[in-house]
Amino acid sequence: MNITKSQAYIELTIASWENTSLGATLAEIVRRQRQYQNDYVEVHQVVELFKTEDKADFLVILNVIRDVDNPGDPVPQES
Known part of the structure; x- marks a missing residue:
């Protein structure tokens, strides 16, 4: 098993x-980050960068684990 x-x-801005x-x-975000069916994606950390009354900016850090030997089928990406 070859795991990467x-x-x-991901920069995230919430306006409301x-x-x-x-x-x-x-x-x-986790669902869209998967490129193959067998990818495992989890939120590692959410860091608040800036906040006002109206909006907030975050940095979302994701861990992505992929079995290179058996990645599964590509996940169709929506536009």
């Missing part, structure tokens, strides 16, 4: 907390 581990960094669920947004 990497990290991905009234219309945003952080948990649902993070779940969508």
Whole structure:
């Protein structure tokens, strides 16, 4: 089994907390980060970079684990 581990960094800006669920947004980020069916992606850390009354900027750090010998089929990416 040939496993690769990497990290991905995503900048996230939330303009309105009234219309945003952080948990649902993070779940969508994890889902879209998968490139193959057998990829395992998890949120490692969420760092708040900047916050005002209206918006907040975050850095989302993801751990990506892939079995290179058996990655599975490519995950179709939505546009």
